[in-house]
Amino acid sequence: MRRSAITIAMAGTIAAAALLLPGCKQADQPKPEAKPENDKELVHHFMEDQVQPTAMVFWNSVQFISDEKGFRQVKPQNDAEWKRVEDAMLHLQDLxxxxxxxxxxxxxxxxxxxxxxxxxxxxxxxxxxTKSRDTKRMFEVGGTLDNVCESCHKAYLPKSETQRPGEKS
Ligand code: HEC
Structure with missing residues (x-):
């Protein structure tokens, strides 16, 4: 438990303590509040409140629409809109x-x-x-982004949940 104690001290939160439990034996669990549910909550909120909305800024920014009115493209309309998408992708790197x-x-x-x-x-x-305003490339990268989100979900989420996260529309 030495490593756990150090990590808890660094992170300084009860939620952080819960995260360490998957690596610990049942008998080592010291506190009742240190349940894996806390860990789930942490990632859950981080995904829903931060990761998903940030990725959506990018996914929504360029769209190719083909319908009865023909082929149309949605893309950012001014410098501020382009900047917002660029900033979102910088932010996603931080996340x-x-x-x-x-x-x-x-x-x-x-x-x-x-x-x-x-x-x-x-x-x-x-x-x-986004910086080079290459909408075709943005569209491609958007597909790749979806795939990398999904690859982690496939590894860590129960099967029934893997379809929800990262969906585009
Ligand atoms: C390092 C692994 C990992 C990566 C990468 C990842 N996720 Fe997640 N995501 C998770 C886990 C674990 C959960 C389940 C959290 C929980 O238990 O509720 C989750 C859940 C979600 C959820 C559903 C929240 C919920 O539980 O109802 C959304 C939406 C989501 N992720 C979006 C994304 C998007 C968008 C990306 C890519 C930009 C992404 N995730 C990348 C691990 C990851």
């Missing part, structure tokens, strides 16, 4: 870094950080494509 901190990653195994880093890498590509 991915946060996911890799012990508060979120402890007890999840090595793959966790790899998945989070993949989101960061793709967010960087998304940022670059």
């Amino acid at each position: 991915s870094a946060t996911l890799q901190t012990p508060e979120y990653s402890a007890g999840r195994g090595e793959e966790w950080n790899g998945f989070a880093q993949a989101v960061s890498d793709v967010a960087k590509q998304a940022e670059a494509a």
Whole structure:
């Protein structure tokens, strides 16, 4: 439990303590509030309140629509709108870094950080494509982003939940 104690001291929250439990034996669980549910809540809120809305800014920014009115493209209309998308993809890189901190990653195994880093890498590509206002590239990168989100969900979410996260519309 030594490593746990250090990590708790660093993070300084009860929620962080809960994160360490998956790696601990049942008998080592010291406090009743340190249940895995707290860990679930933490990631749940982080995904819903931060990761998802930030990714949606990018996914919504360029769309190719083909219907009875023909082929149309939705894209940012002015500098401020372009900047907002670019900033979102910078922010997603920060969020991915946060996911890799012990508060979120402890007890999840090595793959966790790899998945989070993949989101960061793709967010960087998304940022670059937005900067050069390359809508075709943005659209492609948007598909890749969806895939990297899903790959982590496939690894860590129960099967019934893997369809919901990261859906575009
Ligand atoms: C490092 C792993 C990881 C990555 C990468 C990841 N997620 Fe998640 N995500 C999770 C986990 C774990 C949950 C389940 C949280 C819970 O238990 O409720 C989740 C849940 C969600 C949820 C549903 C919230 C809920 O539980 O109802 C949404 C929406 C979501 N993620 C969006 C995204 C998007 C969008 C991306 C990519 C930009 C992404 N996630 C990338 C791990 C990840």
